[in-house]
Amino acid sequence: MSESKYFKVEGENLVRTKKSCKECGDGYFMAEHKDRYTCGHCGYTEFKKKK
Numbered sequence: 743m744s745e746s747k748y749f750k751v752e753g754e755n756l757v758r759t760k761k762s763c764k765e766c767g768d769g770y771f772m773a774e775h776k777d778r779y780t781c782g783h784c785g786y787t788e789f790k791k792k793k
């Protein structure tokens with residue numbers, strides 16, 4: 743929970759996706775994490791679907 747508002751920028755480990763943030767609109771791309779995508783601008787988080 744406590745990490746949800748932050749994401750670490752770890753050099754090349756940060757993967758930018760082509761998903762844009764629903765809240766901020768086009769131009770604000772979400773960062774990919776192992777189980778979720780997050781927007782660094784507003785903190786919006788979208789969880790990946792489990793298979």
Ligand SMILES: [Zn+2]
Nearest residue numbers: 763766781784
């Ligand atoms: Zn956003």
